[in-house]
Amino acid sequence: MALLEVDHLQTYFDTRSGIVHAVDDVSFKLEKGEALGLAGESGCGKTTTALSIIRLLPKNGRIVGGSIRYMDKDLALVKDSELRRIRWKHIAIVFQGAMNALNPVKRISWQIAEAVSIHDQVTKEEAQDRVDELLELVGISPARKNEYPHEFSGGMRQRAMIAMALACNPKIIIADEPVTALDVMIQAQILELLKQLREDLDLSMILISHDLSVIAETCDKVAIMYAGKLAEYGRCRDVFLDSQHPYTQGLVRSFPDIYGPRDLPPWIPGQPPNLLEPPVGCRFAPRCHLAIDVCTKEDPPSYETDGGHLAACTLCDPARRR
Amino acid sequence: MASSFTNTNFWLRRKLGFTEVRQEKFRLAAHRLGEVTWAVMKHRMGGIGVAILVFSCVLALLAPFLTSSGLLANPEAKIYPAFLDPSWQHPFGTDFNGKDILSRVVWGSRVSLLVGLLASVIAAVLGTLVGLASGYWGGARDEILMRINDVFLSLPWLALLLVVAYILGGRLSLFVIIFAIGVTGWNFTARVVRAQVLSVKERVFVERARAAGAGEWQILRKHIFPNVFPLVFANTILSVAVAILSESTLAYLGKTDTNNLSWGVILQEASSNSAVLIGKWAWIVMPGLALVIVVLGFSLLGYALDEILNPKLRER
Numbered sequence: 001m002a003l004l005e006v007d008h009l010q011t012y013f014d015t016r017s018g019i020v021h022a023v024d025d026v027s028f029k030l031e032k033g034e035a036l037g038l039a040g041e042s043g044c045g046k047t048t049t050a051l052s053i054i055r056l057l058p059k060n061g062r063i064v065g066g067s068i069r070y071m072d073k074d075l076a077l078v079k080d081s082e083l084r085r086i087r088w089k090h091i092a093i094v095f096q097g098a099m100n101a102l103n104p105v106k107r108i109s110w111q112i113a114e115a116v117s118i119h120d121q122v123t124k125e126e127a128q129d130r131v132d133e134l135l136e137l138v139g140i141s142p143a144r145k146n147e148y149p150h151e152f153s154g155g156m157r158q159r160a161m162i163a164m165a166l167a168c169n170p171k172i173i174i175a176d177e178p179v180t181a182l183d184v185m186i187q188a189q190i191l192e193l194l195k196q197l198r199e200d201l202d203l204s205m206i207l208i209s210h211d212l213s214v215i216a217e218t219c220d221k222v223a224i225m226y227a228g229k230l231a232e233y234g235r236c237r238d239v240f241l242d243s244q245h246p247y248t249q250g251l252v253r254s255f256p257d258i259y260g261p262r263d264l265p266p267w268i269p270g271q272p273p274n275l276l277e278p279p280v281g282c283r284f285a286p287r288c289h290l291a292i293d294v295c296t297k298e299d300p301p302s303y304e305t306d307g308g309h310l311a312a313c314t315l316c317d318p319a320r321r322r
Numbered sequence: 323m324a325s326s327f328t329n330t331n332f333w334l335r336r337k338l339g340f341t342e343v344r345q346e347k348f349r350l351a352a353h354r355l356g357e358v359t360w361a362v363m364k365h366r367m368g369g370i371g372v373a374i375l376v377f378s379c380v381l382a383l384l385a386p387f388l389t390s391s392g393l394l395a396n397p398e399a400k401i402y403p404a405f406l407d408p409s410w411q412h413p414f415g416t417d418f419n420g421k422d423i424l425s426r427v428v429w430g431s432r433v434s435l436l437v438g439l440l441a442s443v444i445a446a447v448l449g450t451l452v453g454l455a456s457g458y459w460g461g462a463r464d465e466i467l468m469r470i471n472d473v474f475l476s477l478p479w480l481a482l483l484l485v486v487a488y489i490l491g492g493r494l495s496l497f498v499i500i501f502a503i504g505v506t507g508w509n510f511t512a513r514v515v516r517a518q519v520l521s522v523k524e525r526v527f528v529e530r531a532r533a534a535g536a537g538e539w540q541i542l543r544k545h546i547f548p549n550v551f552p553l554v555f556a557n558t559i560l561s562v563a564v565a566i567l568s569e570s571t572l573a574y575l576g577k578t579d580t581n582n583l584s585w586g587v588i589l590q591e592a593s594s595n596s597a598v599l600i601g602k603w604a605w606i607v608m609p610g611l612a613l614v615i616v617v618l619g620f621s622l623l624g625y626a627l628d629e630i631l632n633p634k635l636r637e638r
Contacts, residue, residue, distance in 0.1 A: 056533055088534040095533075100526035105548045107350075114544070115534040146350060164534075 002029035002069075003204055004053070004172060009066035009076075011045075011052045018276045022048045022061070024228040027302075028221075030172065035198060035205040037215030037236070039251075040225035041272055046208045047096070049225070050174045052076075053206075054087050089119045092165040096177040098157035102149035108135075108160050109145035115167040134163040138193060155186035162193065166201070174206045179214060191218055212255060216240055224248045227272050227283040230302065234309030244311035247284045282314065290315060361630045368626025374619030378612075382431040389429075395422035397429045397583060405602060414604040417588075418595045426588055427608050433584035434616070437500050438566035444504025445565070446511055446558040453515025454550070458523055458542055468516070474509040480571060482506050487577045494572070496582045503568045511557050518550045552631035560624035563617040570613055585609040 011023040023045040030036050038046045051057050053068055053075060068075040070090070075083065092115075095101035103111055112134060113127040122130070132142040138159040149157060158178065165173050175194065179187040195218055198205055209215055215222050215236065222239050224232040224247065232245040243249040250268040257265075270287035273279050279286060285295040294314050303316040314320065362368040388394040395402075395412075398421065406416040414423035456467040474482075486502045487494055494502070522528070523546060531541050572578050573586025576594075580587050588609040597605040 054533060056529065084535045084537070087532075093530070093533045095526050095530050097526060101530045103527040103531075103545055103549070106544075114531070114536070114540075118535045118540070164530075167534075 003032045003034075003071075004030040005067075005069040006030075006049070006053065007067045007069065009049065009052060009068065010064040011048050011057065011061060012064050013058070014060045014062070015276075020275045021278055022228050022275060023052060024278070025066070026223075026225070026228075026230050027066075028223050028230070028233055030204050030206065032171075032204055033198070033202050034221065035207060035219040037219035037222040038206060038208045038225060039210065039212055039215050039222060040231075041210065043275075044225045044272060045228040046210075046225055047176055048228075050093070050176060050206060050208055053174065054091050054093070055083055056087075056093075085119070088115050088165075088170060089168045090170055091172045091174065092168070092170040094158075094161050094165045094173060094175040094178050096180060098154070098161045099149065101161055102157060104149055107146050107148060108152070112145075112160070112164050112167055115164060119168045130167070131163075134166055135160075137166065137197070138163045154182055155189065158182060158186070158190050159193065162190075162197070166197070169201070170203070172204045172206065174208070176208045177210075178207070179209070179211075187214070194218060212240070212251060224251065227278065228275055229283055230310075230312060231284065232309075232311045233302070238306070238309045242309075244305050244309070244316050245284075245313045246288045246290050246315075248311075282312075358627075358630060362623070362626050365626040365630065367622045368630070371619045371622030371624075371626060374615055375623060378431055378616050378619065379435065381428055382435055385428050385432060389425065394425045394428060397421055397425040405600070408604050414608045415602060417591060417602075417605055423588070423605055423608060426583060427585070427612050430583050430585045430588055430609060431612065431616070433496065433582045434566050434569060434586075434613070437496070437503065437569040437584070438562045438620075440500045441503035441507065441565040441569070442558050442561040444501065445507035445561055446554055448504065448508035449511025449557075450515050450547075450550070450554050452508065452512040454519055454542060454547065456512070457516040457519025458538075458546060464516075467512075471509045471512055474506065475513075479506050479568065483568065483572060484575070484577070487572065493579045494577055495579055499569060499572060499578055499582075503565050507561060507565060507568075511554060511561070514553055514557055515550050518553055519546055522546050522549045552627075556624055556628035556631055559620055559627055563620040563624070566613070566617060566620070585613045 006029075007027050009023055009026045010021075013020040013022055026045070026049055028036065038049060040046050048057070048061070051061075052063055055063070055075065057063075063076045066076065070086070073082075073086075075086070078086070102108070109128065109131050112131045113124075116122060116127045116130050117124075131145055135142045135145055140156055140159050140163070144152075149160075152160060162178075165175075178194065179190050182190065191214065194205065194207075197203060205219075207215060207219055219236055221234065222236050223230055224239065224245065226247050232239055232243065232248045239248060240252055243252055247268070250266075254265050254267045268287055273283055273286065279296070281294075281296040281298055282288070282291070282300050285291045288295065292314070298314070300312050300314040300317070302310040302312045303318065304310055305316055362372060385394065389396055400420045402412065402416045402420045402422065404416060404418050404420045406412050406420075408415045412422050412424065414427065417423055417426070452467050452471070456464040483502055483506060486506070490498055490502075528541055528545055531545050536544075569578070569584060570586030570589065573584050574590045574593070576590055578584070578587065580591075589606065592602070592606040592609070597603075
């Protein structure tokens with residue numbers, strides 16, 4: 001059985017103008033030691049999916065349906081007190097934007113020790129020893145642990161955030177845009193660090209990014225999301241090199257090829273649909289150049305094209321292919 | 323059994339010792355305090371404010387000693403002729419009872435400073451609690467607390483104090499005054515704290531703390547409060563000045579117990595004995611000047627701290 005199984009997850013937001021179907025029927029599995037990439041445009045539900053897993057949604061968000069199976073428990077249903085024990089101890093998050101995710105008036109050492117002392121009964125000295133160990137692990141000199149976040153550089157802050165996520169030896173790390181807003185050199189370092197840690201500590205990871213190259217570099221599997229739905233899911237190699245869904249094909253094509261001709265890469269015209277009233281049928285149909293009549297009428301299920309490679313597109317229906 | 327043993331062991335270990343970590347913490351706190359003190363002293367306004375306050379506090383604390391050593395006259399002894407003009411023996415002259423005015427001004431600073439400091443501490447604690455609760459939980463609690471706040475804000479504080487004085491009857495004792503000024507002075511702090519909490523609680527680090535399994539109290543105490551504390555601190559120093567003025571006003575209006583000698587009491591005596599008409603300028607000017615200088619001291623320090631601790635005003 002997989003470590004984490006998200007099954008038909010639906011998360012909606014109640015807003016003044018109606019219900020936003022932010023995540024609608026998303027399913028994936030995360031095996032032990034595996035890295036899964038969640039990719040897609042802004043506002044397609046990547047972060048909401050991740051936050052739903054540990055139920056850290058804003059007040060107006062709620063999980064409407066589906067289940068999140070983790071160690072014989074359904075995280076969508078467990079009590080708050082139990083969930084608090086699971087957060088960070090089992091599933092930790094590296095947040096988007098390290099500067100904002102660190103408390104500006106607390107020392108780095110305190111912030112890392114906080115998570116340790118919430119979950120484990122340790123003395124202050126033991127917690128501080130753990131902080132030294134963690135900082136060493138992510139490549140920050142423990143001599144700097146008593147500094148404030150503003151005294152750290154952007155890359156160091158991100159490292160500190162990762163150290164914080166590792167504080168309680170979690171089994172799963174959710175990294176939400178871990179390298180956004182960092183320069184390319186630091187990006188490479190942080191990604192390398194994440195890869196290294198994953199191997200050393202046998203971690204599973206969910207990496208959220210809009211940058212397909214980041215995911216291709218670090219992940220085993222990838223889930224492409226579009227407008228709150230899973231468009232395509234499978235091993236990175238399959239999804240990127242043998243894309244089945246027209247949306248994935250468009251995404252992959254819109255990345256410039258360093259060996260190709262020097263012109264502007266093609267893009268996908270149009271905008272993602274308004275999730276207040278998602279279109280009937282396939283949500284990508286209005287922008288899809290391959291759309292046929294059925295697409296605007298029926299919501300396509302996920303078809304398995306080959307071993308573990310799923311695509312939610314009518315054109316992948318084996319019955320239609322034949 | 324085993325687990326309960328490790329538990330007690332843990333609590334025991336936590337209670338005893340850990341001198342190393344504690345020492346480190348203490349060292350860091352002292353370092354930070356040193357930094358802030360240095361910044362205040364370097365700040366021109368702050369330096370002047372600190373000088374004024376240190377001078378007046380030292381004088382207030384030393385008053386009994388100065389009196390017993392004979393440098394100051396006993397403020398309550400009616401041993402001199404009334405209405406003496408300023409002289410070397412009585413720099414500010416004597417009042418209608420034959421008491422030395424200089425000595426009374428020095429002794430009066432004790433009550434004025436005490437009331438000012440304690441009342442603003444009460445106001446700060448109340449205001450911070452209300453501000454934190456209403457900003458953090460929001461909703462109905464926020465609505466109720468802020469409407470109460472509106473009532474306190476819209477009532478003139480002097481009228482409110484006079485009503486409190488009237489209800490409690492007669493002349494007010496020292497602690498009633500402190501309490502009354504504290505209770506009527508929390509609304510501004512509450513507003514400021516609430517506004518800051520509203521902005522801080524939406525920051526990502528609060529969400530991160532929640533993701534790390536921190537409870538409401540942990541978040542409120544360890545994440546939100548430290549972020550609003552500098553604001554509260556600077557605000558409290560500023561409100562000491564207001565509290566001292568409030569006490570003087572009440573005393574001047576004759577609402578306080580004259581046994582608690584404060585600058586307001588001296589002013590009230592001077593005014594009811596028409597000091598100005600009979601040409602006793604020092605009787606009315608000296609306590610007034612003392613009041614102005616101390617209030618100025620607190621205001622200067624307050625503004626300096628605001629600039630140093632409030633990142634938005636800090637000069638880069």
